Amino acid sequence: MRKISVTLFVVVVVLVFSYCSSSKKAAVTVAKVTYQANIMQLVQANCAPCHFPEKGGRKKPLDNYNSVVAQLDEVMRRIQLPSGTRGAMPDKKPRMSDSTINAFVQWKTDGLLEK
Numbered sequence: 001m002r003k004i005s006v007t008l009f010v011v012v013v014v015l016v017f018s019y020c021s022s023s024k025k026a027a028v029t030v031a032k033v034t035y036q037a038n039i040m041q042l043v044q045a046n047c048a049p050c051h052f053p054e055k056g057g058r059k060k061p062l063d064n065y066n067s068v069v070a071q072l073d074e075v076m077r078r079i080q081l082p083s084g085t086r087g088a089m090p091d092k093k094p095r096m097s098d099s100t101i102n103a104f105v106q107w108k109t110d111g112l113l114e115k
Helices: 002-019 035-047 065-070 072-078 098-109
Strands: none
Touching: 035 065, 065 072, 065 098, 072 098
8 A cells, every 4th residue: 555655756756757847838919019000109298399300390200100210219318317407308298107118128138020
């Protein structure tokens, strides 16, 4: 009887550890941030009308993918400045939320994908 109990215990332990193996981790897929799906709406909501020539803006245009990519480092620097600091953007509007700023950072990290 003791041999059967020990054998059964060993079988249960082996089964438990086989399902706890690190090789069977669940795959986690995180969607990448893209200009068209994420960034374009943020730029339109926070940078218009000043950076959109068709809306009367006279600042450096941020109305398309190429112009945003070309100026991204400066845009990121300025949106991260505290409100009221000289050069902080958006001007005359509240500072962007941390989640909005992080979207720009993540977009750059993801490779500046357009679509």
